[in-house]
Amino acid sequence: MDASGLPVVRNTRPYLIGLGLAVLLTAIPFALVATGALPRTTTLIIIAVAAVLQILVHLRFFLHIGLRSTPFENLAALVFAGILIVFMVGELCGSCLTSIIA
């Protein structure tokens, strides 16, 4: 994403790279749940890690967020929303995970 709000990406490469990475990061957790190959707690941790990575892949390759190309105001809003989300949900996820493990 750049400041202009107008189309600037002229080749499909970022979308194809994003698709490849997203398929990989989706297939791993789905396969683990389908096969039950790993213990439940391990599977849950891998699901969480794959989700965070996939969100980063989408932000980078589909929304074209870049530390230099994206305007500071947009990055600041994204980081601010991220911090609020961690405050509101992060703590809860931690306690949920603890109760699942226990």
Added chain:
Amino acid sequence: MTAGAFDTIETAALPASEAQKFEERAFGFWIYLMSDAIIFALLFATYLVMLGNTAGGPTGQLLFSLERAAAETALLLLSSVTFGFATVALALNSRLRVIQWLLVTAVLGVAFLFLEYGEFGGMIAEGAGPDRSGFLSAFFALVGTHGLHVSAGVIWIFVMIGQVLTKGLTSPVASRVMRLGLFWHFLDIIWIGIFSVVYLPGLT
């Protein structure tokens, strides 16, 4: 990586006041999306709190289908990529390709909604509607809010196809398609959260 990796072009052909208008709208829309992300975060938090409150009713393990969740995930991911192709066609000023890829995106979106409405309908028919338990209220609130967004997105795609057909690829139309793109990619990111918090843990 820098922006250069994506073969960006200058769009400075516009008068400065016009260009600033589109910049402001893109920024305003981004602020909306971030506030929408907060709404979804709270719906996720509510879902996690209500997860155990099944009131003797069915759990996710009984209700969810891994195959359906996988199909929905594939449809939304592909639709995000095809929307990307539409914006590339937009940058290359190819009207026919823009319409073609927007149509493909809309079809994938409708297919996703068809699966989701099927899931909701089946659950309600089995007596596992939002009124059954706190868990199911939270499930329908979270997944239903996402589904409503996708429904609005599909309508918006058809509106933009109409505008591209009637007005052509003017700067205002192009900037609207780009904002719709932000919305559509954002919904796919929310879906990553839904399959990773609702469906996969529910079936683990």
